[in-house]
Amino acid sequence: MFKRSKRMVALGAAVIAGSMIFTACSGGSGSGGSGGGDAIKIGVVTKTDSNPFFVKIRESAKAAAESEGAELIALAGAFDGDNEGQVAAIENLVGQGVKGILITPNSSSGILNAIKQARDAGVIVIALDTATDPEDAVDATFATDNKQAGVLQGKWVRAALGDKTPQLAMLDGTPGGTVDTFRHDGFLEGAGITEGSSEIVGQADTNGDQTKAQTAMENLLQRAPGINALYTINEPAAAGGYEAIKSAGLTDQVTIGSIDGSCTGIENVKKGIIGATVLQFPAKMAEQGVQAVVQYAKDGTKPSGFNDTGSQLVTDKPVDGVESKDTTWGAENCWG
Structure with a gap:
């Protein structure tokens, strides 16, 4: 009933x-x-x-x-x-x-x-x-191709860290979600990190929500204040993570990557809130x-079959080996 x-x-x-x-x-x-x-x-x-x-x-x-x-x-x-x-x-x-x-x-x-x-x-x-x-x-x-989008985010974050050993936090989406899994796995592949590696110092599910992501990041920073790299499932999660990082006075320490390509997200890349995002x-x-x-x-x-509608890394801080567009291009091609 x-x-x-x-x-x-x-x-x-x-x-x-x-x-x-x-x-x-x-x-x-x-x-x-x-x-x-x-x-x-x-x-x-x-x-x-x-x-x-x-x-x-x-x-x-x-x-x-x-x-x-x-x-x-x-x-x-x-x-x-x-x-x-x-x-x-x-x-x-x-x-x-x-x-x-x-x-x-x-x-x-x-x-x-x-x-x-x-x-x-x-x-x-x-x-x-x-x-x-x-x-x-x-x-x-x-x-x-959400796995490839994750790979692009991971490659950029790892390259942006330079010689620093990653101390990675991961703000995931919804447990078991197909998109969430592909992006998470793709990021680790792009960053050259394996699941369960000691380089991953914290993970939390956010459902892609900014408020939940901020709270999660606050908790992660309390447990692992040395975090220097942040994977985010989407741009709202990135914005929430940034607010926690800013409150902790660690904006110069943590490199943030994301995926979405919204006009708000591209503007946040331009402002330096997000280091790079992957536009869909x-x-x-x-x-x-x-x-x-x-x-x-x-x-x-x-x-029939899977038809890839494309993705593009957008950043104003390009790195060797990862093709990217700047935020001027991003603003012309963003959505929302």
């Missing part, structure tokens, strides 16, 4: 969210899909509807749908990690007759049954930003996903 009740609450929330952010685009100009001149319906389900990264995905999907004469229905989880809300959203979208669903999964495995039911109903499902586990649970994935391209994920659904609706061609 409890699980059924929880699903009904989540479904109600998804329906409400959908009515708030539903966008109808060029109603009669779509081709294929629904027949009779009706626009192709495309659903997008993000982890939340407030994070600037997912706002950019939604906005870019809307613009791409408009350019194709398609109709976009956008839903989201109520919070980061709301798998039930995303399951309900998929069921909602299938009921509305969408041709394809673009999703940034909160849980790479918890969403699999709902995705299978959608695909069995003839809906193509494309993962954006976050791959499912296994990857072939969806028709295709359009995302950053959420607009490309959304645009390519929409185009793939439209193509499928028109002629049945399905996308």
Whole structure:
């Protein structure tokens, strides 16, 4: 009874969210899909509807749908990690007759049954930003190669330390998250550090939240005041970590790397709050996903496999052996 009740609450929330952010685009100009001149319906389900990264995905999907004469229905989880809300959203979208669903999964495995039911109903499902586990649970994935993004962050941080032995703190995201794992492992590979090495002096989960990251960093610095390198899962975590480092008077001691590429994050690189960040391209994920659904609706061609939408290290402190762009370029290509 409890699980059924929880699903009904989540479904109600998804329906409400959908009515708030539903966008109808060029109603009669779509081709294929629904027949009779009706626009192709495309659903997008993000982890939340407030994070600037997912706002950019939604906005870019809307613009791409408009350019194709398609109709976009956008839903989201109520919070980061709301798998039930995303399951309900998929069921909602299938009921509305969408041709394809673009999703940034909160849980790479918890969403699999709902995705299978959608695909069995003839809906193509494309993962954006976050791959499912296994990857072939969806028709295709359009995302950053998050392990490579982590490698870039790790290479820069290690090179920026020069001859200093790393005393590394790691502000991770959500335990078990696919993106979190790839970025964490990629950073260690790029920095030439193995899991469990004595060079790692502290780790904490932050869920990518600035306030949680600040508290976590304060605690880590109390236990390991010699920290000189900081891995962060994203730029809000980096900003929180910096505040703790600043309060401790250690801004000249700690080298901070991050991943995201938001305009706020790029500005923080320019200010020296973050040493370097790896910029992602959420607009490309959304645009390519929409185009793939439209193509499928028109002629049945399905996308497949992992499609890397790219990443770019941005810093005003370049290091040998790591290709980078400066914050002027970053400001021209950032999002949010």
